[in-house]
Amino acid sequence: MDAILQSIIQGLLLGGLYAAVGVGMSMIFGIVQITNLAHGDFLVLASFVSLSVMGAMGWNPFLSLIIVIPVMFVIGYIVQVTMLNKVLSRGAEPPLLVTFGFSIIIQNLLLYFFTANAQKLSTPLLLKSIAISANIRIPVMYLIACLVGVAVIIILGFYMRNTYQGKAIRATSDDNEAAQLMGVNIKRTYGIAMGISMMTAGVTGVMIGVLFNFYPSSGSTYLIIAFAVVVIGGIGSINGTLVAGFIFGLAQVVGGQILGATYQQLIGYIVLLIMLIVRPQGLFSK
């Protein structure tokens, strides 16, 4: 019983982070109408950027965020404006292929510079936990990752509702042609949206890198998580993303606890599959 309770706690905490893993992809789905197949790879790229920053500056992973976040924004903006925007008018497939290309390029660049070895963003916090009872403990790093994930989503929601740029992004998402008639430069807006999406990938990439081993090829794992969160939550719904993250995290960890840890990923896929069949528009679609 305690073991189940323990995994529920862990699953929920992980879920908060998963929500933030998915929210950036959901945004781009909703606003630019691109399925960013490289979202997971960008996330892992951020883990490696953090690793490099930590090595060069002697910083801890959290401090590295002050470099990782702006770097990821710039990467996102440039990628969108110089490449994705150019193929947007040619239908759905070309942008999809371009993001697939990014995925391959990122993986191979990381392989070239960092080898295929397992990496980790180390911090002593990983070993700390708060005892709730004799057998139940809250791992501190899971708690931090969850709070950071939830904070990312709350800040994003605030930005979208309360800033002119956020309103322009939502307007563009509703009707990009009418937005242009209001003076909104939509290509630039897409660039900013992708930059913000990459900022979320940056933050979550660092949290993931602290919690788990990562490799140049880890992107696909996080792409699936992001995809699941988008599908369960409903495209473009920030609150839906949050609930979806919790559901997915719970299913993975609790399922893994019951069936064995090796089944964790499989259980995630099965939840995703069931969701796609039962309610493909997501729980909270607009």
Next chain:
Amino acid sequence: MRKILNVDNLHVAYGKFKVLHELSFDVEESQVLGVIGPNGAGKTTLMNALSGLVIPYDGTVVFDGVNITKKSPDERCRHGIGRTYQVPRPFEGLTVFENVLVGAAYGVGKSERAVIAKAVEVLKSTSLYEKSDTVAGRLTLLDRKRLEIARALATEPKLLLLDEVAAGLTDAEVHEVMELVEYLKGTGITIIWIEHVIKTMAESTDKLLCLSTGTGLIYGDPDYVMASKEVEEVYLGVEEE
């Protein structure tokens, strides 16, 4: 009077489907040009070409001394062209206030306080202020039409393009929209006003242009155009519907 818009030998097509050809006309500052013509004549297409949503394959559009033929819609907006849609297209997920705010913030480079003041001003002048916090997707057709105008006004246009603002409204509602347009005329803004049913705009225009099958059929003072045989022929079948 200064010419604010000059359209010269305009040719517009959607892909291979040619819609406008050899269309030329001028608009003088602070005047109202009415554009009439049967369904499918190319009136909305002319709006698209002037607002930058389609780029002509031949001809030029000069606005306020600048050749804007190939400029993007957002550049034209900031340059001073505002436009409404025949079938309103508000940002459905945004409130009425937010809809207008986007135009005020992006259509003209303003300080934050000026943007909000502008939004309040246009909402008041279009009788939408009470509905500021309503989500635009829930508005009635009349209010949607008002919002189209409010949103365009928020960008502070020198030239306002109105595409069939009266279409689909009841007589009483048409009357309200007419009053709004009369008010706009009073502000000195230049207007190109498309209407399918001519009676609606009647004498409110300074000049009238009748389009038929994608080109200018006749242009001149409203009385002269309305009395012409050309317009009578074009509208013969239509008016009986």
